[in-house]
Amino acid sequence: MNRKLYDKLIFELSKPGRCGYSLPHGDNDDTLAQLPAGLLRLDAPALPEVDEPTVVRHYNNQSTNNFGVDTGFYPLGSCTMKYNPKINELLASDSTLTALHPQQPVETVQGVLEVYWNLQRALSEIGGMADFSLNPFAGAHGELTGMLVIRAYHESRNDSARRRVIIPNSAHGTNPASATIAGYDVVEVQSLADGTVDVEDLKSKLDETVAAVMMTNPNTAGMFEKNIPEIASMVHAAGALLYYDGANLNPMLGIVRPGDMGFDVMHINLHKTFSTPHGGGGPGSGPVGVRAGLEQFLPRPHVVKAADGSFSINCDDCSLGRVSSWMGNFSVIVKALAYIMTMGNDGLCQVGPLATLNANYVMNALNDLYKQPVAGPCKHEFVFDGLADKSTGVTTLNVAKRLLDLGFHAPTIYFPLLFHESLMVEPTETESIETLDNFIAAMRQIAIEAHETPELVKSAPHDTPMAHPDETEAAMNPRLTYSDLCK
Amino acid sequence: MSNLYFLPTHEYARVEGNVAFIGISKFAAAQLGNVVYVDMPEEDDEVEAGVEFGAIESVKAASDLFSPVSGTVVEVNEALADNPRLVNEDPETNWIIKVEMSNPAELEKLLSPEAYEKVCEAEKH
Amino acid sequence: MPHPYLPHTASDIEQMLARCGVDNINDLYSDVPTSLRLKDGYNLPESKSEMEVNAAVKALAGYNKPLVCFAGAGAYDHYTPAAVASLVARSEYLTAYTPYQPEISQGTLQYIFEYQSMMTQLTGMDVCNASMYDGATATAEAMMMAVHSAKKRRRVLVSATLDPKVADVVKTYAHYQDITIDVIPAADGVTDRAAMAEMLATGDVAGVILQTPNYYGILEDFDGFADLIHGSKALMIVNSHASTLGVIKPAGQWGADIAVGEAQSLGIPLSYGGPYLGYMCATRALMRKMPGRIVGATTDENGQRVFVLTLQAREQHIRREKATSNICSNQGLMTLYVGIYMSLMGAAGLREVNRLSSSNAHALAAKLQATGKMSLTYPDKPFLNEFVMTLADGITSAQVLNVLRDNGILAGVAIDDNHLLIAATEKRTNDEINAYASIVKTL
Structure with missing residues (x-):
């Protein structure tokens, strides 16, 4: 990267009369003039006027102020800045995928739906879960969706007394924020000197007002919560659900599955464990998985496979409804699937x-x-x-x-x-x-x-x-x- | 008897007659570091003892502000809007809001300067 | 077994284990109860070569049939100039994370600052955040912002002309926070102003969410709305597809407090619905209530102008359960798409895109009406590039969609059995428009 700052803004390269676009002249009459003046802008937006070579140089030069995984070692804890394979980028930018409108009839997007289906199944296998929704856009969005799944579950049982979510004080800041946005009160549980959850403290806080316990395993101190089987049975005995924050799933690959540890609901960060690039903050993807018995609470729309092998989209009403306009960040989903296929x-x-x-x-x-x-x-x-x-x-x-x-x-x-x-x-x-x-x-x-x-x-x-x-x-x-x- | 009262959350009430000047303690101002913004209520808003009435932000932290007393806001310190760092310079002179108290008996539940001092000592450790 | 993404040789592993003081990697997992451990790996296929993966994904892509797109409903088939795709692929941008270390992240910070600047110009607002996940979640966040600003009022009105998908997401977010969402009815395809005034009169409304061009493509007239809404101390939230703001009156010029919407139309490919980009802009008074990342200018110790993430105290990593939003990222790279797109287009290019899209849409509407098989549902309402058609008796939406599909055309989006929502962009040619109309004629 640069040692000297490239400090221009594109606005500072602007000159009236320059233009960076080329468009067809059009065969049809100009209809803008027929629109009522009161519905039109009072003035043109003050956007830069720049030619294409200047735009290209500007963004190339600006990029050299940046450090990425492809530049060098990026040991940012809890962010899993692993290598982002190039084949995945190539595949996701295939024009037969990028050209598809999300409202194309399902029979014309069977390949897309198979991508969704294959990733739903692969993540379910890796997570030890029954099903996954790929709709959440990011880890925090996945946490929120997971919390809403839990609320929908308790509501379906007419159990309205559960208003609290227990979260270790070592948790990522998004955990308490997501639980709050889902309408829960947050209760902190203390950590022991070794960074793991204080089981006694947790036990004292578990009762019929607790909806869920959110855990990260290994936790943010990098330690495996070895009491997890005991914690899971305590949580379930209290009638609450156990949520797995998948931010730290990477070291568990090949070792243990969250479902087998007793977790009921989880999210996965495709941009961490499954190698999709972080893009300077996004787009990410935060699929949410659930154990058997909770599938009906996942958000809609959701991809399903029929007995004849064809794929369709389930838009039925579910208690959770929608968390996104369409079905998540599709091109990120393609990249994650390609990664899983490559790694095997x-x-x-x-x-x-x-x-x-x-x-x-x-x-x-x-x-x-x-x-x-x-x-x-x-x-x-x-x-x-x-x-x-x-x-x-x-x-x-x-x-x-x-x-x-x-x-x-x-x-x-x-x-x-x-x-x-x-x-x-x-x-x-x-x-x-x-x-x-x-x-x-x-x-x-x-x-x-x-x-x-x-x-x-x-x-x-x-x-x-x-x-x-x-x-x-x-x-x-x-x-x-x-x-x-x-x- | 001092006319200064504290909440354990570091807000003070300086009482003059039936009016309380509310701000944050020196200890809290030092802990926050450079204050960059104070979110204040409007004149005539009602505040309630123990309930948040605003927030204070430094570069790296933000805290809710709780009112030590109940009553009506009669003035907000507009100088803080332009120069929030006044809070760091002299937090006890640069109050945040001025409240006409509706229930001065609430003062009895607040901490004395000595009792508050002990709260700060405990937090340092 | 060597793998292209895993640099470890057998001797590397040996050397590393020795440093760790263990005999094998398994010893590093001694705290994981054996009863929980994965016994025989995953029930997944074994690894594949790059060629095989390439072929397999290309085969899946081949099962799709791209159609000539006359659908909109929130996602628009605008042209993305080649320079956009080329520049966003730069790995300095692509493989960086959130700019926590400004000293080595000025590239990301600068393009977000440029994006914020351009979006405020487009929406006529004062401030803009570093972006949200999509237009729907941005609208839901605006709803929460209104409720937090109003403190005790927990009722938000949404116009019946708001995109139903967006309304559904708003309702999902509201439901679990005990926020009441009430729908302002539509009259002749637009928000019923009298009904809104009546609903506002109860005095418990925190915000009003409107859309223009609305879900039916109609340009709504919000003249006087701001006074009405502000008169009852509520916030006015206007949702618009970003590209249309190149010509239509933007939120800021209607007196709105928050502008939100989907910015996919500014150079982001359709990609079956994502990744897209939700924008959020607001008045300066609401700056510190905005969720998400915000980039600001400052100077470094040498006096250089530089950019940093700022106003972070609002955010979840500091506020934790006190935060008013849980968002901790943005759509980073997608703001780069939009920034580069707007740099290339400028105000003149955006106007041209709208002129071409609008003239194509109007030409298509006229030709479809001429078939006698469908007619404009709201013939007296102004539209830009999207409109609703009522189908003639005996013709159903499914029928139109199926027949056109068989001819390689996506006819639009069915609103119900006899209404079709149809859009055109600058990419559509007269050949395509004529083909559409001539097939409809045969129905």
């Missing part, structure tokens, strides 16, 4: 173990210089509570920024909230030992610098396209558009 059973079964091996390798190479707050092997990711030696005043933020100088993306920082100086590293299975060794060397170098030249680390980054931004200024005087800048 044999490949998928290596993903979890190798992701876990990579994480443990890095953790063990650094835990003399960084504080490892929880003992024992981790799973796909691990958390350090900052540098082992706190006397230098070098913080996790400083370490993260110094890593940018050394050519790496930073880990997730200040999450989970269990530790003050959380630094969360997830290498994924697609990184080689050489890449990991380079990262280890960089992390060790920073720990040494923290002693010898602490100012160098505290004032990092030094070698990125820009220096530290003034975030207070950004929040106090928000300038959110080009016209704000021109004021």
Whole structure:
């Protein structure tokens, strides 16, 4: 990537009279003039006027300010930044798929529906679930949909007393937010020193007012919740359902299925475990799966297969209704299916173990210089509570920024909230030992610098396209558009 | 007897006659860091003791503001709209809202400065 | 077994295990109860080569029959210039995540800032967030914003002319939060203003959701609506398909508080319904109530103008259960599609797209009427590129759709047994329009 910032905005390249489009002249009469003037814009929008070569250079140059998985190592914890295979992009951009209107009759989109069906079945197998809906657009959207499935289930049993959802304090911030948007009150359950759920505390909070318990396993400290069978039976005995946040599914591939652990409802992030690119924040995909007996609560529309082998779309009324206009982010679904086909059973079964091996390798190479707050092997990711030696005043933020100088993306920082100086590293299975060794060397170098030249680390980054931004200024005087800048 | 009362959620009420000036404590202002925005109610709005009346945001955090007393908002501190950092400079002078109390007896349930001090001590650990 | 995405050699694994102090990878899973463990892998086919996967997916794609598209109903077959597809494929954009580290994410932050700037221009609003999942969820989020702004009022009105899919998503979100959704009836295909005034009079309404061009393609006249709605302290929310805003009066110019909708029409391929892009813009007064990511400008220590995620205190990762939305991402790359598309088109290009789409739609409507087999359902109402046809006695929507399908044409979307919603874009040619009309004539 760049060392020098490309700082132009497309608006600043605009010149009246330039144009970047070409359209046919059209054979029919102009009808805009016949529309009542009161329904038309008062003025033209102030969009840039730019020729095509300028647009192309602008967006190419701008892209060089960015760091992606294809640029280098991206150990962002809980985000599973694995390699995004190129064949998947090629297949998803096939014009016979991209040209299809979502209202094409089902008999003309049998191939599309088979893609949906195949992924629904593959995810059900991998999740140990009965069925999946591919409609949710992202992990948080999947969580919300899953929570709504749970509400619909309790409502169907006329059990209206269940108004609370229990969530560990180590959970992703979206968990409590999703439960709240689903209309639930959130109750936190404490974590033990090893980062796992305090079963006694959970037991004391379980009663007939609890609708569900949301868990991430392995949890955000990278630890497997080994009491999960006991937790599952406690939750079920209390009449509640157990929800699996699939954000950390990657290390479980080939090892254990959420359904077999006793989970009733789950979501999967296709953009994490199933290799679809993150796209700078989206589009993702957050399919929701349910165990047998809950299928009828999944959102509509939903793809089904008839006895004669043909596919159709079930739009029947269900208690949950719709969570999206159409059926989710279709092209992301194509990419995930292609990934599963490429990996196959044999490949998928290596993903979890190798992701876990990579994480443990890095953790063990650094835990003399960084504080490892929880003992024992981790799973796909691990958390350090900052540098082992706190006397230098070098913080996790400083370490993260110094890593940018050394050519790496930073880990997730200040999450989970269990530790003050959380630094969360997830290498994924697609990184080689050489890449990991380079990262280890960089992390060790920073720990040494923290002693010898602490100012160098505290004032990092030094070698990125820009220096530290003034975030207070950004929040106090928000300038959110080009016209704000021109004021 | 001090005219300063606190909620454990770090709001204070400085009482003058039947009017309470409500803001956040020095401790809370220090914990939040640079305040970038204060979400305030409007004049004539009703507030209720223990119920949120607004929110305060720094770059990295946001907290709801709870009212120590019930009553009617008679003034909001407009200066904070332009310069929210006044809260950091002197939180106890730069109150957020001024409330005409409807039930001054509620003051008895609030913390004294000494009792509040202990709450802050406990939170530091 | 070596695999192209897994770089580990046998000796790498050995070396790594030694560092971890274990004999085999299984030892790293000793905390997973054996009773739960997967015994014989998944019941899935074994791995395939890239050639085989390519062939298998292409075979699936071959089971589809792309039709010449005269359907709209929320998804429009506009042309995507080649430069858009070429630029969005750049892996610096594609393979990055949310720009948490602004120092190495200026590319993403800059294009989102440009997108926000363009969308506020298009909608006539002050501020815009970094995008929502789709037009329907954006509308549901706007509904929640209205309720949160109103504090105690928990009733939201939606016009009967709102896309029913969007209305359904709004209802799903509302139902479980005990928000009441009431439908303002339509009169002659548009929102019944008198009925709305009456419903507002109860004083418990937090927001009103309207759509133009509405589900039936009609351009609604919201003159005076803002005063009525604001008079009862409710927020006015206007949903529009983004491309039409190149010519029609946008939310901001009607006095709306929130503009939302689907931005697929700005350069995003149909792709069987996704990924698309929901936009949300608002007045400055509502800036801090907006859900989702927002990018703002600031300066770095060297005085360079740079961009950061800002106003983050509103968001779920800080507010957790106090957050007013659970969204923690955006449709990132799709805002890049829209930004590049609008850069190429400019205001003149957007106007041209609308001119061509509209003239094609009107030409088609006239030719279909001339067949005598269908007539405009709302002949007195102005429309842009989409309209409803009432079918002549004895002809059903299914019949029209089936016959046209057999001739390679997607005739539209059935509203019911004898009403068809039909759209045209700049991509449709007179040959296609004439073919459509001549087949209808034979019915």
